[in-house]
Amino acid sequence: GAVVSQHPSWVICKSGTSVKIECRSLDFQATTMFWYRQFPKQSLMLMATSNEGSKATYEQGVEKDKFLINHASLTLSTLTVTSAHPEDSSFYICSARALTADSPLHFGNGTRLTVT
Amino acid sequence: TQLLEQSPQFLSIQEGENLTVYCNSSSVFSSLQWYRQEPGEGPVLLVTVVTGGEVKKLKRLTFQFGDARKDSSLHITAAQPGDTGLYLCAVDPATSGTYKYIFGTGTRLKVLA
Numbered sequence: 001g002a003v004v005s006q007h008p009s010w011v012i013c014k015s016g017t018s019v020k021i022e023c024r025s026l027d028f029q030a031t032t033m034f035w036y037r038q039f040p041k042q043s044l045m046l047m048a049t050s051n052e053g054s055k056a057t058y059e060q061g062v063e064k065d066k067f068l069i070n071h072a073s074l075t076l077s078t079l080t081v082t083s084a085h086p087e088d089s090s091f092y093i094c095s096a097r098a099l100t101a102d103s104p105l106h107f108g109n110g111t112r113l114t115v116t
Numbered sequence: 117t118q119l120l121e122q123s124p125q126f127l128s129i130q131e132g133e134n135l136t137v138y139c140n141s142s143s144v145f146s147s148l149q150w151y152r153q154e155p156g157e158g159p160v161l162l163v164t165v166v167t168g169g170e171v172k173k174l175k176r177l178t179f180q181f182g183d184a185r186k187d188s189s190l191h192i193t194a195a196q197p198g199d200t201g202l203y204l205c206a207v208d209p210a211t212s213g214t215y216k217y218i219f220g221t222g223t224r225l226k227v228l229a
Contacts, residue, residue, distance in 0.1 A: 004158075034216065043204060043222040044159070049214075093158050097215055104149075105215055107158035 003027060004096050006108035013084055013115055021079045021111045023050075023094030029074035030096035034105070035067070038091040050077040050094075084115040119143065120205055120220035128226045129195055137190045137223045139205035146208075148188045149217070150179055153202040159219075162190075195227045 003026040013019050023033055031052045036044040048058040048069055056069035066088075068080040077096075081088050093110040097103045123138045139148070147166045151159035163172050165181035165188060172179045176199075178191040192199055205220040 006158075009156075032215065036219075041224065044219045046216055046218065049216060095158075095217075104161055104164070105217060107160070109158045110156065112156065 004094065004106045004108040006092075006094055006111050008111060009109060010112040011114070013113070015085050015115055016083055018080055018082045019084055019113060021081075021092055021094075021113075023077045023079070023096065023108055025075045025096045025098075025106075028096075028098040028103075030077075031074060031099060033071060033077040033094055033096040035069065035077075035079050036093045036095070038093060038110070040091075044093060050079075052077075081113065084113070086115045089113055089115045119209065119218050120207060122203075122205060122220040122223045124223060125221065126224050126226075128228065131196055131227055131229050132194050133227075135192050135195060135225070137192075137203050137225070138187065139189070139220050140187045141207070142186065143209070144185050146185070146213075148181060148185075149206045150188070150190055151204045151206060151219075153204060154200075159202075159204055192225075195225075197227045197229045200225055200227050 005024045005026055007022045033050040035047045037047050038044045046059050047062045048056045050056045050069045050071040052071045058064045071077040091110050091112050095105045095107045097105045121140050149164050150162045153159040163179045168185045169183045170181045176193045180189050203223045206217045209218055
């Protein structure tokens with residue numbers, strides 16, 4: 001079945017550094033991928049929609065310069081947390097769907113980011 | 117205000133008990149999904165309900181979509197420790213199907229052996 005892979009699964013970085021998270025669709029192409037953020041014991045919050053070959057669209061309240069999204073191919077989207085701070089520590093999850101009609105969303109296993 | 121309110125937020129029960137989780141909204145949706153998420157992992161799709169009043173069964177899990185397509189319920193019969201996890205309902209609020217899913221507030225279930 002369709003699989004979405006995220007890398008890394010966890011990362012620890014120092015405050016002020018940038019971190020890149022990759023989201024890959026392994027056996028299907030995805031023109032659109034989605035990035036979510038999840039705080040401990042809370043639900044998923046949609047951050048942005050990643051569009052292959054064009055700019056990402058961000059949800060209200062999400063800083064586009066803070067969370068840089070690049071969707072350079074039909075199987076890869078990256079989320080870069082720039083100048084990370086402890087408040088950026090969270091669980092980041094991506095999702096993608098195949099191009100065929102009525103294809104469901106598939107979620108990656110998430111990336112746990114801890115900023116010290 | 118949350119688009120999708122789930123209740124209860126937390127539930128701790130003994131193995132073998134039954135339980136029901138609710139997902140409520142004031143809006144009408146063309147479809148609704150239920151997911152289960154385990155710690156450190158992404159959510160996994162359990163079911164999609166589309167028709168008002170629709171009932172779907174997945175082993176010991178029974179899902180129902182409200183007649184008005186504003187709410188849904190998930191009933192688990194004879195819960196097992198393996199059912200432990202975060203249960204999330206989700207909808208695509210756009211009628212054009214953007215797949216920009218909005219998730220419910222979540223129900224954290226713990227089933228004790």
